[in-house]
Amino acid sequence: MLSRQIKILLVDHQTLLRESLGAMLGAERDLTVVGCADWGEEAVRLTVQFQPHLIILDGDRPREVMETFARLRHAACDARFLVLSAHDQPTLLRELLARGISGYLMKSVTVLELVTAIRAVVARDGRVVLSVARTSLASLGRSPCDESGLSGREKEILDRIADGLSNGQIARRLAISEGTVKRHVHSVFVKLGAVSRIDAVNKYSGLRESGLVS
Template identity: 80%
Template sequence: MSRQIKILLVDHQTLLRESLGSMLGAERDLAVVGCAVGGAEAVDLAVTVQPDVVIVDADRPEGVMETFMQLRVAVRDSRFLVLSSHDQPALLQELLALGISGYLTKSVTVLELVTAIRTVAARDGRVVLSVARASIERISRPDDESSLSRREKEILTRIADGLSNGQIARRLSISEGTVKRHVHSIFVKLGAVSRIDAVNKYSALQAGWVAAYESVS
Protein backbone atom coordinates (compact mmCIF):
# COMPACT_ATOMS: atom_id res chain seq x y z
CA MET A 1 0.00 0.00 0.00
CA SER A 2 1.32 3.48 -0.90
CA ARG A 3 1.98 6.06 1.81
CA GLN A 4 -1.16 7.65 3.20
CA ILE A 5 -1.87 11.35 2.73
CA LYS A 6 -1.61 13.02 6.15
CA ILE A 7 -4.35 15.58 6.80
CA LEU A 8 -4.68 18.28 9.46
CA LEU A 9 -8.15 19.74 10.03
CA VAL A 10 -8.51 23.29 11.37
CA ASP A 11 -12.10 24.17 12.24
CA HIS A 12 -13.59 25.97 15.25
CA GLN A 13 -16.73 23.78 15.29
CA THR A 14 -16.20 20.50 17.15
CA LEU A 15 -19.04 18.62 15.46
CA LEU A 16 -17.86 19.51 11.96
CA ARG A 17 -14.25 18.67 12.82
CA GLU A 18 -15.18 15.28 14.17
CA SER A 19 -17.65 14.48 11.37
CA LEU A 20 -15.24 15.47 8.63
CA GLY A 21 -12.41 13.61 10.32
CA SER A 22 -14.51 10.46 10.49
CA MET A 23 -15.55 10.65 6.83
CA LEU A 24 -12.04 11.31 5.54
CA GLY A 25 -10.53 8.67 7.80
CA ALA A 26 -12.71 6.05 6.11
CA GLU A 27 -10.62 6.42 2.93
CA ARG A 28 -7.74 3.95 2.85
CA ASP A 29 -5.24 6.42 1.38
CA LEU A 30 -6.09 9.26 3.77
CA ALA A 31 -5.05 9.66 7.41
CA VAL A 32 -6.37 12.46 9.61
CA VAL A 33 -3.35 13.05 11.83
CA GLY A 34 -4.70 15.98 13.79
CA CYS A 35 -7.61 18.33 14.48
CA ALA A 36 -7.28 21.85 15.84
CA VAL A 37 -9.53 24.77 16.66
CA GLY A 38 -7.04 27.24 15.22
CA GLY A 39 -4.34 29.70 16.12
CA ALA A 40 -1.40 28.52 18.20
CA GLU A 41 -2.89 25.07 18.64
CA ALA A 42 -3.04 24.54 14.88
CA VAL A 43 0.53 25.75 14.38
CA ASP A 44 1.94 23.57 17.17
CA LEU A 45 0.11 20.53 15.87
CA ALA A 46 1.15 21.18 12.27
CA VAL A 47 4.82 21.39 13.25
CA THR A 48 4.49 18.10 15.14
CA VAL A 49 2.60 16.01 12.54
CA GLN A 50 3.93 17.67 9.34
CA PRO A 51 0.71 17.17 7.31
CA ASP A 52 0.65 16.77 3.54
CA VAL A 53 -2.63 18.70 3.33
CA VAL A 54 -4.09 21.24 5.76
CA ILE A 55 -7.82 21.91 5.50
CA VAL A 56 -8.72 25.30 6.98
CA ASP A 57 -12.22 26.60 7.69
CA ALA A 58 -12.69 30.09 6.24
CA ASP A 59 -15.76 30.77 8.40
CA ARG A 60 -13.77 31.14 11.59
CA PRO A 61 -14.91 34.00 13.88
CA GLU A 62 -11.47 35.67 13.67
CA GLY A 63 -11.14 35.03 9.94
CA VAL A 64 -8.89 32.70 7.99
CA MET A 65 -6.00 34.94 6.92
CA GLU A 66 -4.10 35.14 10.22
CA THR A 67 -4.36 31.39 10.84
CA PHE A 68 -3.34 30.63 7.26
CA MET A 69 -0.30 32.91 7.42
CA GLN A 70 0.87 31.34 10.68
CA LEU A 71 0.48 27.84 9.27
CA ARG A 72 2.15 28.79 5.97
CA VAL A 73 5.29 29.81 7.84
CA ALA A 74 5.22 26.79 10.17
CA VAL A 75 4.80 24.08 7.50
CA ARG A 76 6.12 25.28 4.16
CA ASP A 77 5.84 21.90 2.44
CA SER A 78 2.14 21.38 3.20
CA ARG A 79 -0.63 22.03 0.70
CA PHE A 80 -3.62 24.09 1.82
CA LEU A 81 -7.32 23.65 1.08
CA VAL A 82 -9.76 26.29 2.32
CA LEU A 83 -13.41 25.46 3.00
CA SER A 84 -16.02 28.22 3.07
CA SER A 85 -19.79 28.53 3.27
CA HIS A 86 -19.73 31.32 0.69
CA ASP A 87 -18.08 32.45 -2.51
CA GLN A 88 -15.74 35.27 -1.47
CA PRO A 89 -13.88 36.52 -4.58
CA ALA A 90 -11.76 39.06 -2.69
CA LEU A 91 -10.66 36.50 -0.09
CA LEU A 92 -10.09 33.89 -2.80
CA GLN A 93 -7.83 36.28 -4.71
CA GLU A 94 -5.80 37.05 -1.59
CA LEU A 95 -5.39 33.38 -0.73
CA LEU A 96 -4.41 32.41 -4.27
CA ALA A 97 -1.73 35.08 -4.20
CA LEU A 98 -0.39 33.52 -0.99
CA GLY A 99 -0.25 30.06 -2.52
CA ILE A 100 -3.27 28.01 -1.46
CA SER A 101 -3.88 24.86 -3.50
CA GLY A 102 -7.65 24.88 -3.33
CA TYR A 103 -10.75 26.81 -2.28
CA LEU A 104 -13.98 24.83 -1.95
CA THR A 105 -17.47 25.81 -0.88
CA LYS A 106 -19.09 23.59 1.72
CA SER A 107 -21.70 22.54 -0.83
CA VAL A 108 -19.20 20.03 -2.29
CA THR A 109 -19.74 16.34 -1.71
CA VAL A 110 -17.40 14.14 0.31
CA LEU A 111 -16.25 12.53 -2.94
CA GLU A 112 -15.38 15.92 -4.41
CA LEU A 113 -13.46 16.89 -1.27
CA VAL A 114 -11.56 13.59 -1.25
CA THR A 115 -10.71 14.07 -4.93
CA ALA A 116 -9.50 17.60 -4.22
CA ILE A 117 -7.27 16.35 -1.39
CA ARG A 118 -5.71 13.73 -3.63
CA THR A 119 -5.21 16.28 -6.40
CA VAL A 120 -3.36 18.86 -4.30
CA ALA A 121 -1.35 16.18 -2.50
CA ALA A 122 -0.03 15.06 -5.90
CA ARG A 123 1.91 18.36 -6.03
CA ASP A 124 1.52 18.77 -9.78
CA GLY A 125 0.81 22.49 -9.63
CA ARG A 126 -2.93 22.29 -10.27
CA VAL A 127 -5.28 24.53 -8.27
CA VAL A 128 -8.64 23.08 -7.25
CA LEU A 129 -11.58 25.45 -6.96
CA SER A 130 -15.29 24.90 -6.55
CA VAL A 131 -16.97 28.30 -6.62
CA ALA A 132 -19.49 30.07 -8.82
CA ARG A 133 -18.31 30.76 -12.35
CA ALA A 134 -19.04 34.47 -11.86
CA SER A 135 -16.62 34.59 -8.93
CA ILE A 136 -13.90 32.95 -10.98
CA GLU A 137 -14.37 35.32 -13.90
CA ARG A 138 -14.32 38.31 -11.59
CA ILE A 139 -10.82 37.56 -10.32
CA SER A 140 -9.29 35.82 -13.32
CA ARG A 141 -10.34 37.92 -16.29
CA PRO A 142 -10.08 41.62 -15.46
CA ASP A 143 -10.33 42.57 -19.16
CA ASP A 144 -10.42 41.16 -22.66
CA GLU A 145 -6.63 41.19 -22.97
CA SER A 146 -5.97 38.36 -20.49
CA SER A 147 -4.78 35.78 -23.05
CA LEU A 148 -1.01 35.28 -22.98
CA SER A 149 1.18 35.31 -26.07
CA ARG A 150 3.36 32.32 -26.99
CA ARG A 151 6.46 34.05 -25.63
CA GLU A 152 4.69 35.01 -22.40
CA LYS A 153 3.65 31.39 -21.89
CA GLU A 154 7.25 30.27 -22.44
CA ILE A 155 8.46 32.74 -19.85
CA LEU A 156 5.73 31.82 -17.36
CA THR A 157 6.66 28.15 -17.71
CA ARG A 158 10.23 28.99 -16.76
CA ILE A 159 9.05 31.15 -13.88
CA ALA A 160 7.19 28.08 -12.64
CA ASP A 161 10.49 26.18 -12.83
CA GLY A 162 11.99 28.72 -10.44
CA LEU A 163 14.26 30.52 -12.92
CA SER A 164 15.25 34.15 -12.41
CA ASN A 165 14.81 36.78 -15.14
CA GLY A 166 18.51 36.49 -15.99
CA GLN A 167 18.33 32.71 -16.27
CA ILE A 168 15.22 32.94 -18.45
CA ALA A 169 16.95 35.46 -20.71
CA ARG A 170 19.91 33.13 -21.22
CA ARG A 171 17.66 30.12 -21.77
CA LEU A 172 15.60 31.90 -24.44
CA SER A 173 18.49 33.92 -25.91
CA ILE A 174 16.80 37.25 -25.31
CA SER A 175 17.75 40.25 -23.16
CA GLU A 176 16.88 40.46 -19.48
CA GLY A 177 15.06 43.73 -20.21
CA THR A 178 12.81 41.90 -22.67
CA VAL A 179 12.06 39.26 -20.04
CA LYS A 180 11.13 41.97 -17.52
CA ARG A 181 8.73 43.57 -20.01
CA HIS A 182 7.07 40.22 -20.67
CA VAL A 183 6.80 39.50 -16.95
CA HIS A 184 5.12 42.87 -16.41
CA SER A 185 2.68 42.10 -19.23
CA ILE A 186 1.92 38.70 -17.68
CA PHE A 187 1.16 40.32 -14.33
CA VAL A 188 -1.19 42.84 -15.96
CA LYS A 189 -3.06 40.26 -18.04
CA LEU A 190 -3.53 37.82 -15.17
CA GLY A 191 -4.10 40.45 -12.50
CA ALA A 192 -1.18 38.92 -10.58
CA VAL A 193 0.71 40.51 -7.72
CA SER A 194 3.73 38.19 -7.65
CA ARG A 195 5.50 35.50 -9.68
CA ILE A 196 3.90 32.66 -7.69
CA ASP A 197 0.51 34.37 -7.99
CA ALA A 198 0.91 34.48 -11.78
CA VAL A 199 1.84 30.79 -11.90
CA ASN A 200 -1.07 29.82 -9.65
CA LYS A 201 -3.61 31.82 -11.64
CA TYR A 202 -2.45 30.55 -15.02
CA SER A 203 -2.36 26.95 -13.74
CA ALA A 204 -5.90 27.37 -12.49
CA LEU A 205 -7.05 28.82 -15.82
CA GLN A 206 -5.44 25.97 -17.74
CA ALA A 207 -7.12 23.44 -15.45
CA GLY A 208 -10.52 25.03 -15.95
CA TRP A 209 -10.32 26.18 -12.32
CA VAL A 210 -11.50 22.79 -11.13
CA ALA A 211 -8.66 20.40 -11.64
CA ALA A 212 -10.06 17.11 -10.48
CA TYR A 213 -13.75 17.33 -11.25
CA GLU A 214 -16.14 19.50 -13.24
CA SER A 215 -18.50 20.70 -10.53
CA VAL A 216 -18.49 24.47 -10.76
CA SER A 217 -22.02 25.66 -10.16
Protein backbone atom coordinates in the same frame (compact mmCIF):
# COMPACT_ATOMS: atom_id res chain seq x y z
CA MET B 1 -4.89 6.68 -5.89
CA LEU B 2 -1.64 7.77 -4.34
CA SER B 3 0.55 5.04 -2.87
CA ARG B 4 1.56 7.01 0.22
CA GLN B 5 -0.60 7.97 3.18
CA ILE B 6 -1.76 11.57 3.00
CA LYS B 7 -1.50 13.25 6.39
CA ILE B 8 -4.26 15.82 6.93
CA LEU B 9 -4.77 18.49 9.60
CA LEU B 10 -8.27 19.95 9.98
CA VAL B 11 -8.62 23.51 11.28
CA ASP B 12 -12.18 24.68 11.90
CA HIS B 13 -13.95 26.68 14.62
CA GLN B 14 -16.81 24.14 14.84
CA THR B 15 -15.97 21.03 16.87
CA LEU B 16 -18.77 18.92 15.38
CA LEU B 17 -17.72 19.71 11.80
CA ARG B 18 -14.06 18.93 12.57
CA GLU B 19 -14.88 15.59 14.14
CA SER B 20 -17.44 14.59 11.50
CA LEU B 21 -15.18 15.51 8.62
CA GLY B 22 -12.25 13.79 10.30
CA ALA B 23 -14.22 10.56 10.64
CA MET B 24 -15.31 10.64 6.99
CA LEU B 25 -11.84 11.34 5.63
CA GLY B 26 -10.23 8.83 7.96
CA ALA B 27 -12.36 6.10 6.40
CA GLU B 28 -10.36 6.46 3.17
CA ARG B 29 -7.42 4.02 3.07
CA ASP B 30 -4.92 6.57 1.77
CA LEU B 31 -5.96 9.43 4.09
CA THR B 32 -4.87 9.87 7.70
CA VAL B 33 -6.25 12.71 9.81
CA VAL B 34 -3.36 13.50 12.16
CA GLY B 35 -5.19 16.18 14.09
CA CYS B 36 -8.18 18.50 14.45
CA ALA B 37 -7.81 21.99 15.87
CA ASP B 38 -9.56 25.30 16.42
CA TRP B 39 -7.79 28.50 15.41
CA GLY B 40 -4.62 29.52 17.24
CA GLU B 41 -1.80 27.86 19.08
CA GLU B 42 -3.22 24.33 18.92
CA ALA B 43 -3.25 24.44 15.12
CA VAL B 44 0.36 25.68 15.06
CA ARG B 45 1.46 23.04 17.57
CA LEU B 46 -0.11 20.19 15.61
CA THR B 47 1.37 21.50 12.36
CA VAL B 48 4.86 21.55 13.82
CA GLN B 49 4.40 18.13 15.44
CA PHE B 50 2.94 16.20 12.49
CA GLN B 51 4.06 18.19 9.41
CA PRO B 52 0.90 17.28 7.47
CA HIS B 53 0.85 17.00 3.69
CA LEU B 54 -2.40 18.96 3.59
CA ILE B 55 -4.05 21.49 5.91
CA ILE B 56 -7.77 22.05 5.45
CA LEU B 57 -8.84 25.48 6.71
CA ASP B 58 -12.29 26.80 7.56
CA GLY B 59 -12.83 29.81 5.29
CA ASP B 60 -15.95 31.23 6.90
CA ARG B 61 -14.07 33.88 8.88
CA PRO B 62 -11.86 35.85 6.43
CA ARG B 63 -9.65 37.55 9.02
CA GLU B 64 -9.00 34.35 10.97
CA VAL B 65 -8.28 32.29 7.87
CA MET B 66 -5.75 34.83 6.57
CA GLU B 67 -3.99 35.07 9.93
CA THR B 68 -4.02 31.31 10.48
CA PHE B 69 -2.84 30.60 6.93
CA ALA B 70 0.13 32.93 7.42
CA ARG B 71 1.11 31.27 10.70
CA LEU B 72 0.67 27.69 9.52
CA ARG B 73 2.47 28.31 6.26
CA HIS B 74 5.47 29.37 8.31
CA ALA B 75 5.14 26.34 10.61
CA ALA B 76 4.61 23.75 7.87
CA CYS B 77 7.68 22.74 5.91
CA ASP B 78 5.94 21.48 2.79
CA ALA B 79 2.17 21.46 3.31
CA ARG B 80 -0.53 22.24 0.78
CA PHE B 81 -3.57 24.26 1.85
CA LEU B 82 -7.20 23.73 0.95
CA VAL B 83 -9.95 26.09 2.16
CA LEU B 84 -13.53 24.97 2.82
CA SER B 85 -16.14 27.71 3.02
CA ALA B 86 -19.91 27.98 3.30
CA HIS B 87 -19.72 31.24 1.35
CA ASP B 88 -18.55 32.18 -2.12
CA GLN B 89 -16.11 35.01 -1.40
CA PRO B 90 -14.33 36.27 -4.56
CA THR B 91 -12.14 38.77 -2.69
CA LEU B 92 -10.94 36.20 -0.16
CA LEU B 93 -10.42 33.66 -2.95
CA ARG B 94 -8.24 36.10 -4.90
CA GLU B 95 -6.16 36.93 -1.83
CA LEU B 96 -5.65 33.30 -0.84
CA LEU B 97 -4.69 32.24 -4.35
CA ALA B 98 -2.15 35.06 -4.49
CA ARG B 99 -0.61 33.67 -1.31
CA GLY B 100 -0.39 30.11 -2.53
CA ILE B 101 -3.38 28.00 -1.49
CA SER B 102 -3.97 24.92 -3.63
CA GLY B 103 -7.76 24.69 -3.38
CA TYR B 104 -10.93 26.52 -2.41
CA LEU B 105 -14.13 24.46 -2.13
CA MET B 106 -17.65 25.23 -1.02
CA LYS B 107 -18.90 23.18 1.93
CA SER B 108 -21.73 22.02 -0.33
CA VAL B 109 -19.36 19.61 -2.12
CA THR B 110 -19.82 15.88 -1.60
CA VAL B 111 -17.35 13.73 0.33
CA LEU B 112 -16.29 12.14 -2.96
CA GLU B 113 -15.60 15.57 -4.48
CA LEU B 114 -13.58 16.60 -1.42
CA VAL B 115 -11.54 13.38 -1.40
CA THR B 116 -10.87 13.75 -5.13
CA ALA B 117 -9.75 17.35 -4.57
CA ILE B 118 -7.45 16.31 -1.72
CA ARG B 119 -5.73 13.71 -3.87
CA ALA B 120 -5.37 16.16 -6.76
CA VAL B 121 -3.89 18.87 -4.55
CA VAL B 122 -1.37 16.55 -2.88
CA ALA B 123 -0.34 15.01 -6.21
CA ARG B 124 1.84 18.14 -6.62
CA ASP B 125 1.34 18.57 -10.34
CA GLY B 126 0.64 22.27 -10.11
CA ARG B 127 -3.14 21.95 -10.11
CA VAL B 128 -5.31 24.41 -8.18
CA VAL B 129 -8.72 22.94 -7.34
CA LEU B 130 -11.69 25.33 -7.19
CA SER B 131 -15.38 24.74 -6.58
CA VAL B 132 -16.99 28.19 -6.68
CA ALA B 133 -19.55 30.14 -8.69
CA ARG B 134 -18.76 31.17 -12.26
CA THR B 135 -18.86 34.83 -11.21
CA SER B 136 -16.03 34.16 -8.74
CA LEU B 137 -13.98 32.41 -11.41
CA ALA B 138 -14.59 35.31 -13.79
CA SER B 139 -13.42 37.78 -11.15
CA LEU B 140 -10.02 36.10 -11.04
CA GLY B 141 -9.35 37.39 -14.52
CA ARG B 142 -9.85 40.98 -13.40
CA SER B 143 -7.15 42.89 -11.54
CA PRO B 144 -8.63 46.04 -9.93
CA CYS B 145 -5.53 46.61 -7.83
CA ASP B 146 -2.51 44.32 -8.21
CA GLU B 147 -1.29 41.00 -6.86
CA SER B 148 -1.28 42.35 -3.30
CA GLY B 149 -5.03 43.06 -3.42
CA LEU B 150 -4.38 46.47 -1.83
CA SER B 151 -6.24 49.58 -2.92
CA GLY B 152 -4.48 52.85 -3.64
CA ARG B 153 -5.62 54.32 -0.32
CA GLU B 154 -4.42 51.28 1.60
CA LYS B 155 -0.98 51.65 0.02
CA GLU B 156 -0.92 55.32 1.00
CA ILE B 157 -1.68 54.39 4.58
CA LEU B 158 0.93 51.62 4.58
CA ASP B 159 3.55 54.08 3.35
CA ARG B 160 2.73 56.36 6.27
CA ILE B 161 2.75 53.49 8.74
CA ALA B 162 6.24 52.73 7.44
CA ASP B 163 7.15 56.34 8.27
CA GLY B 164 6.12 55.68 11.88
CA LEU B 165 2.92 57.73 11.89
CA SER B 166 0.03 56.90 14.21
CA ASN B 167 -3.55 56.49 13.01
CA GLY B 168 -4.35 60.02 14.18
CA GLN B 169 -1.36 61.49 12.37
CA ILE B 170 -2.26 59.58 9.18
CA ALA B 171 -5.84 60.84 9.39
CA ARG B 172 -4.68 64.46 9.61
CA ARG B 173 -2.11 63.98 6.84
CA LEU B 174 -4.70 62.48 4.45
CA ALA B 175 -7.62 64.64 5.62
CA ILE B 176 -9.79 61.67 6.55
CA SER B 177 -11.26 60.48 9.84
CA GLU B 178 -9.28 58.33 12.25
CA GLY B 179 -12.08 55.74 12.06
CA THR B 180 -11.56 55.49 8.30
CA VAL B 181 -7.85 54.95 8.84
CA LYS B 182 -8.57 52.18 11.34
CA ARG B 183 -10.87 50.43 8.85
CA HIS B 184 -8.20 50.61 6.15
CA VAL B 185 -5.54 49.30 8.54
CA HIS B 186 -7.79 46.38 9.47
CA SER B 187 -8.32 45.62 5.75
CA VAL B 188 -4.56 45.73 5.15
CA PHE B 189 -3.97 43.25 7.98
CA VAL B 190 -6.52 40.83 6.48
CA LYS B 191 -5.21 41.11 2.92
CA LEU B 192 -1.57 40.67 3.90
CA GLY B 193 -2.17 38.16 6.67
CA ALA B 194 -0.33 40.52 9.01
CA VAL B 195 -0.47 40.39 12.81
CA SER B 196 1.02 43.83 13.54
CA ARG B 197 1.85 47.14 11.89
CA ILE B 198 5.51 46.15 11.57
CA ASP B 199 4.53 42.80 10.08
CA ALA B 200 2.29 44.54 7.53
CA VAL B 201 5.06 46.92 6.49
CA ASN B 202 7.56 44.07 6.15
CA LYS B 203 5.20 41.97 4.04
CA TYR B 204 4.31 44.95 1.85
CA SER B 205 8.00 45.70 1.35
CA GLY B 206 8.58 42.09 0.33
CA LEU B 207 5.80 42.27 -2.25
CA ARG B 208 7.24 45.49 -3.68
CA GLU B 209 10.70 43.99 -3.92
CA SER B 210 9.32 40.94 -5.74
CA GLY B 211 7.48 43.16 -8.22
CA LEU B 212 3.98 42.06 -7.14
CA VAL B 213 2.93 45.59 -6.17
CA SER B 214 2.74 48.34 -8.75
